[in-house]
């Protein structure tokens with residue numbers, strides 16, 4: 725399991741770890757009983773038949789109740805973790821409109837603004853199939869991702885987040901969204917987790933978590949490069965990379 729790089733990832737990591745502890749403890753008891761029974765009650769001679777126990781009420785109650793308790797415990801902890809990672813703040817300081825399309829990603833940054841506010845400035849960065857884009861995020865700030873696809877279902881995932889979400893085509897108003905709060909700086913990998921077509925394997929991107937000052941400098945750099953729009957680039961006909969073919973990167977390792 726990769727080290728979590730967001731507070732949400734930390735919650736998921738704890739659930740994952742304790743679920744394994746519980747599963748291994750249960751497995752240990754079950755394996756122990758299997759080996760004990762197999763050894764203790766092994767056939768010693770053809771005449772001797774072991775005691776045949778049936779309708780042992782305490783035992784039957786035990787193995788009905790115990791699994792129910794285990795499922796309840798798993799359920800409660802899963803529900804708690806889900807609530808913790810879905811506890812979205814109403815007005816996140818940074819929104820990134822992520823567009824996944826065959827075969828790359830576009831990141832539309834909306835610092836300090838709601839997506840549907842007219843005239844709000846959007847700074848964007850577009851990848852190419854042979855040239856994975858980089859998603860730059862400020863450490864210690866809550867970032868909201870909105871996920872949009874103009875073509876087929878993709879899936880936006882970063883192993884360090886320990887979570888991923890489908891990027892589903894349809895009206896922008898229905899887009900999937902989730903929030904993360906990065907806790908460490910560094911460079912990480914991300915990719916498309918939904919087999920989306922022949923060049924699915926090219927849908928890679930990098931994630932760079934930087935300080936707030938470096939993030940602001942990055943946005944200014946996008947502005948200086950002219951990567952400015954009034955609305956997020958939602959791909960499709962707006963895309964500069966649609967199809968991703970003939971982008972100078974043929975013959976990769978598909």
Ligand SMILES: [Cu+2]
Pocket residue numbers: 824825826877878879916917918919920924927
């Ligand atoms: Cu994809």
